[in-house]
Amino acid sequence: MPVQPSGHRPRPQAAARSRHDVLILGSGIAGSTLGAILARQGVSVLLLDAGVHPRFAVGESTTLYTLKLFRLLARRYGVPELEPLTSYEGCRDEIGPTSGTKRHFGFIRHEAGKEPDPAEFLQFSPPSKALQTSHLFRQDTDAYLFHTAIRYGCDVRQAFEVEDIELADDHVALIGRGGERHEGRYLVDASGFRSPLARKLALRRPPEALKHHSRSMFTHMIGVRSTDECLRVGPEDAPPIPWVEGTMHHLFDRGWFWSIPFNNAPDSKNPLVSVGLTLDERRYPKPDGVGPEEEFRQFAARFPAVERLFTEARTVRPWVSAGRIQYTSSRTVGHRWCLMSHAAGFIDPLYSRGLTNTGEVVNSLAWRLLEALAEDDFTQERFRYVDELQQGLIRYNDELVNCSFISFADHSLWNAVYRVWCAAEVPINLRFDRFTERFMASGDDGVLRVMEQAAHPGSPVPGSPGYQALFEEMVRVCEAVDRGERTAGHAGRDLLTTLRDAPVVLDHLGLRDPACRFVYPKPDDLRRMARWLRHDGPDELRYLITGVDDKGQPLPAVVDEELAVPQ
Template identity: 50%
Template sequence: MTSKAEAAKPSPAPGARTECDVVILGSGLAGSITGAILARNGADVALIDAGHHPRFAVGESQNPQLVEWLHILAVRYDVPEIKHLLDINAVTENIGPHHGRKQSFGFVTHRPGREPDPREATLFVIPKMLTEATHMFRQDTDSYYLNVAAKYGCTVRQDWRATDLDLDDEGVTVTGANGEVFRARYLIDASGFRSPLAQKLDLREKPSRLKHHARSMFTHYVGIKPYDDVCNYPEALRAPAESPFHGGTLHHLIERGWFWIIPFDNHKDSRNPVCSVGLTMDERLYPRDTTITPDEEFHRFLDQYPAVKRQFEGAHRVREWVSADRIQYSSKQTVGDRWCLMSHAAGFVDPLYSRGLSNTFEVVDALAWRLLDALKDDDFSAGRFEYVERLEQGLLDYNDKIVNSSYISFSHFRLWNAVFRVWACFTTPATMRLLRARQDYLLDGRDDRHFKDMEKAAYPGLWWPESHNFKHLLDLTAETCEKYEAGEIDGDKAADIVFEAIRDCESVNTPFGWKDDEDHRFYRATTPTMVRFMWWANTRAPAEMRDLGRAMVTGVVKSALRGRKVT
């Protein structure tokens, strides 16, 4: 491996040949942050992209696990700029005032031609102890991290289209349309659906094993009204004033589909009037009509749902629609000798629950330390990256289970309410396990075993991968929803089964209200709630939860005694 100074080479002339350690295809957040990590730690990296920045991208909404994975990457690989994505204040200060806050996940059920029933809405407000997350204005964040990668020494090529990939026992050759050649020891494809590597090696599953089906259309608007201002709900049934729907990502649920509303103007310091808008729906129920424009199709949907339509009165688009047929895809294999299909190049399920970037950066962490070791050992065999393969396939499969179950349940609110709880109730422990590992890493003199121990979990890709109880509950939920879909049981029976399983699952925490009556629909963890939760987690919870609770308390105490903040 070369030093950072050696890696910062001037651009060679077209037709030249450049030797490097790693070539990364794709300079979105995944490719650029991976490049920054590798270059910061001594690798000679070429970061190449067929397009250029700034550019439109979706994947704008964070979740708590994503924020903690970013924090882990920042401290584990000594790239402090990654911390600039950790919360809305850091993003605004370091990247710019164009981003929104992600205070919550809100869900509202709609039926054609009717006003929504306010009792058919759910809301999960992210506990502040986990994060004050962000709606990322991706043209700004992605440009910023491309420059961070360049700062650490990555050789950057934009508007550089790879026309040929050649893999052999000694390395990888990537040839561009301009004749320039990169010769590398390892190839990472972080380009997404149109992966050159997946095409070259015929890696796509045909058909995909994923059960979920959906197509999507999305764009940016200005002038979108906050749903809280147009919903006409009685005061007693509104979202809490301190946690409005407009404070986070809003999902308008329809039968086997949903609209997303992701505002960038909902933070006090934002200067961005734009709102991300999308519609994702099962293409088997809503086949694409190629005789009409995306604008016409979107407004046909709006015309069916009066409360959603009111949000768009006076609003207008600021860019063209992106409209895609079925967006689910998967790969037979994601790692091989000298190559890796990273995250969205390997597969994709759905933007529901904002898991895309969380999954991506879990893969980045698993790949980065292995690749840095491989560069030292000069051993790039697929076997040493076997965990990355299991992780990527698991992330697809478990996400497919919860998303497919959710789409099935959208048309029956009681069942949806139960499925929503299955997803949301494990968000906190899933984040706590990451926080515990980072805490222990810093308190124990940056001992990397704390991160490597997380990979010993039974179910890689599950968002709480050590939990047998969670795995059982998710499997039962998926099985029950599929029986409802097949007509073997009705929606109320399916809801009864899932609600009973939630009540019987000892790892589902009681202080947040997940086991409460069905009329409990808004979940907001105040400071007293968090105190009750930590007491439960340390005293009455099962062992898998008690371990997390006690570790968090111990870490806080140790940090205080040492007079240092765990950051």
Template identity: 50%
Template sequence: MNTTDRTPEDHEDHEDHEDHEGHELYEGNEGHEGYDVAILGAGMAGGLLGAVLARNGVKVLLIDAGVHPRFAVGESTIPYTSAMTRIVAERYRVPEIEALASFRGVQDKVSPMSGRKQNFGFVYHRQGQDQNPEEINQLVVPEWQRTENHLFRQDTDAYLFHLAVRYGATPLLGTRIADIETGPKGVLLRCAEGREHRAKYLVDCGGFRSPVAEKFALREEPTRARHHSRSLFTHMVGVTPYDQAPSAAGHKQPSPWHHGTLHHVFDGGWLWVIPFDNHEGALSPLCSVGLTLDERTHPVGEATPQQEFDAFLARFPQIAEQFTGARAVRPWVSTGRLQYSSTQTVGERYCLTAHAAGFTDALYSRGLTNTLEVVNSLAWRLIEASRDGDWSTERFAYIDRLQQGLYDVHDDLVYSSFVGFGHYDLWNAVLRVWEATSIMPTMTVERAYRRFMDGHDEQILRDLEQTSTPGLPSPVGEDISALLAFTRTTCMAVQAGELAAGEAARRVFARVREATFLPAPFELGDPDNRCFEATPELLGQALEWGRTQAPPHIARLFG
């Protein structure tokens, strides 16, 4: 079966709605229960936001066209995700959310069907050639520090949905929205079966088929995304750990591939392998598998997704070593171009969040992180609005700047990465830019969390929003933004045929080496430093660098 969808990280179904006009809006219409906030979409974003709001006294209506449990991908967490999860749990006094911030917490309290994530692994392939064991990269998540997760989303999404209901959110599943009206006094939602619901504010967490985006024509046409890709994905059983594959025998990476999220990368795309069976006592035999391709060079054809996947494996027999005994256990999902964006994500009495606002690519697992970022900044505004009655668009303007910034950061990363996929040296260089974009912001939010825990000073977290680069936190935002812009323009020159890939790689590596905001002991600018592991010894060296050599605005991260 070939199901068409647009967002691999948040697969949810919503139908088109009809337009109805001319209904006067006002709060608390007699005969109809009014809510402070109505949330469209009861997946991870909607459940998370609903739980936070309901816990803090906001009257929430949680609406979804589907029911739980249900399939979703976007399973891989990153250290930034977990740091933001802890912040949201503590800031909004929802301790049950913190379980999602650790492997042990997920296993014990949320879903024993989930897997572990101890690394980001990247193996580079050339069609028609044996895999070069020197052309691998890995970023290890230090086990002594934390373990990330491969979330079995049908369990984690249901956990958050039920948490929201437990705290008082009103659930309305199996309900399709036929029309939306917003105005100075609130929101009117008409359901397909004729019922009406009113709220003071509307948050759309519904994914690509966003009813709000459609109603108010918010999609950017064409999207500003430079990146191009489509995807096909499923869950499989019988996937062989790549560490057991003959082509992996010569690899010397510090962490087993099977202990993390594995990316097979090649000119024109990448393939993810996300196992749920990769830890002692694992209950699940499943593995999430997805193939992402530049749709301009690999357009959707007449073949079924399974046939297309099999044809891809025939071209890359050393990737196929993982799949000799594998079979899909649910229908494939196949998409057209994944990228979409919105001209605005905030308007009168409404906000688009997460994948309702836009989507780029599943590469680097930033989808869940972006969701946590938006929930963290949106929730306190909604809570205060429910108390003081100020639902003005200006109050929520930062949320639009944040989401547009998050979108552009990720587009720069994946666009540059896909250009790099055509030449290992350039890919090796672009990957260091991603590492910088991952490591330094994580240090920033983890420091903010530690300071917040000392005295629960709300201003510490609100100060994270005081940045000239929404989507990247201060004090590292401007440095990383400049590095991303340099990398993007360099890769654009390669794509235009104006610059050789090898020269582009040298320039990007030189820029990384010259970046004074990056800890020198990390050696991110060394092309031979292909596997990065933050050992206690290395972190000790970085702390010393932070105290003695770091620029003043970076030194405070090490204090």
């Protein structure tokens, strides 16, 4: 370094500054996916994050709907790098042999000091020929998407701490330490719970805005045993798919453990298992002086089969322990900004809805943002549906999970709530298939925009008044139990009767039969379901089999029976 003359002071270096079309805070799955889509279309994007990749993240379990959303994003926006996330083989071959397979949702209810009752075992396997859900090892998948965004042209700024946000009529700006300044035409905050934008605009709603209550603790472990080897039951009680090949939910009164293995496929080189405990903080307040691992093992010890899962397990990274994890926002869009996905709100990891919700929001935001950039029009009204969707996703998930926690104490009620959830899983996928098939055949993006026009955005089955009524009845019944106005057993039997008689519950899947423990439809079951839906099912759902035209209207019932089976 050159010697300065006596008395001379170096001139301070100018603070870094940049100008982009879109600033995205958060480079996880949400931010990197949106960044890649925008950059692929020629938008100048700056991805900023307080952390660096690779890094630990939870939200590892996918659903069939998650995969269909990401496959559509890949094809709608010309980003084929998103397709590997839609299958275990794709993750293995294109990202790395570190993710696991997920062939089902498994639920086992436990009571303190007892072995679980095999009569209460439940397993749901969504039917699919083309796609295979996975357990995503997020440090690898997130880094892969981050690098994809960079390859498409995103600029990045990691380890960036936001000091202030500037929202003006004609621009937005993020200011970091030392005055570092980045300006843009639009800001997307996909950073999560500690959203700088939510803090800046005081967007968080009060805790009483949400019904569900839970706190959580989680980590990755090695040496976790499979559920199959820890249950003391005979072969007659084995499910059609081994428990280890799916996401396991071990339920108890007002709480549940998860076990998400990355080591459950022959090609996986990852010995880890994601584990966690989520429980109602009102029933189980956080104890003073007890660390999360000690508390986790104390809870596991209450339930013999769960304790066996973790007897030899060892923690490989620090535990994360949080108080009540539910939050939501008063609004999620404004002039030149959007609070997206987990920055907007979060309920609970039950049912693995986090990545699905992320995909839905990216899909609804991306095309609107591309048009806004082209027209230089960022009015809040333009993005109104994005807010309606996010508020709906939070509301319905809040009610679904709250009902589930209420029901965990009694199998009859839980069995009914579980079936209400299951009843949406096949229709929502068939609905998505019919619209995306028309889009792929016609290339008309307007078909997908019509899909957004259904009533009840964010509902498990948008546009279905029959399912909406069934869902609302579930909420009414469970909340009456929660208030002490009804017993769980009687409420469960009544809700099962309502579900059995509901026209929107698809036949031939086993959902109407409370004794059907394992929902695992085979090709013949699906063909019978398709035939029933076409000829005897409710009018409001017949389009799930016949398809839709480019305006979203049902087509005549002429589709071949074989093609009616979900692909």
